[in-house]
Amino acid sequence: MQLSAFLNLIRWKNLLLIVYIQTVIKYLFFPNFSIATNLNHFYFSIFLLAILCITVAGYIINDILDVETDKINKPSKVFITTVFTEENARKWYLYLNTFGIGLGILISLKIQKPYLSFIFIGTALLLYYYSKKLKSLPLIGNFIVAVLVATNVLILVIFDLNMTEYNPNYNFVITTILIIAFFAFCINLIRELIKDIEDIDGDYKLKMNTLPILIGRRRTKSIITILCAFSLLLLVFFSTIFASEYKIISLYTIAFIIIPMFYITLKITKIKSKKKLHKISSLLKLVMFFGINIFIILYFTK
DSSP states (O other), rough: OOOHHHHHHHTTTHHHHHHHHHHIIIIIOOOOHTTOOOOOOHHHHHHHHHHHHHHHHHHHHHHHHHHHHHHHHHGOOOTTTTTBBBHHHHHHHHHHHHHHHHHHHHHHHHTTTTTGHHHHHHHHHHHHHHHHTEEEEEEEHHHHHHHHHHHHHHHHHHHHBBBSSTTTTHHHHHHHHHHHHHHHHHHHHHHOOOOOTTEEEEEETTOOHHHHHOOOOOHHHHHHHHHHHHHHHHHHHHHHHTTTTTHHHHHHIIIIIIHHHHHHHHHGOOOOOOOOOOOOOOOOOOHHHHHHHHHHHHHHHO
């Protein structure tokens, strides 16, 4: 029971996705375009561990501060105070953050860019203030989570890309990562708004000021539809750009990303039940996974 609760507490599926994203970019996408990098296997492992520690610490503090809300919205997923004491959870939060920031500083010094340490420090602080105050603010909390997810796609470019050696593929590599990072941002912003609709009852009782509480479920769904349509237009635009040189990528994008997004765009305003909203949220996570897999498709089709 404790192991299962712990794995759910640290959101092990999300952690696996982070590892997957970073590993695919590092060991498939960069080598595929002969990109020179700063981190060897050992330092890349430390870099990845730093990200995971700070991420887990963020999940833990979020659950600590959200106990009362979660008792209403998702009582079966309340682990702080039921399985683990709040005191122990706060200790894990402190240890993981300290360890993660320490590893982040080490990596920043290793690549001779100590100022990049503030990315790890800033992320840890942002995750705390998100859980403490920003989460309950309309759109601001949703925006922060979406930015942090997009940063998980971008961060390896900042730390690992060696720009001192000229490579004609740099522009393509950076542009592709930026496109996928922006796609991840849009998908997660939509997912966060859907989660706010799912959690509206508990958030309302605790006097939180999320977007569905501020403007209502129907208007929030309309905003989600607009965001879906905007993402869809961007996907079609980028697919046409890649179509001439990367036909397989375009076909893959249409089949596994554009069609599901089109379905979600049409469906979202008609959904009433919390269960169906959750299914749409899960589908969006799957769509994001398919988006990340573009790096792998490029590896096999280049």
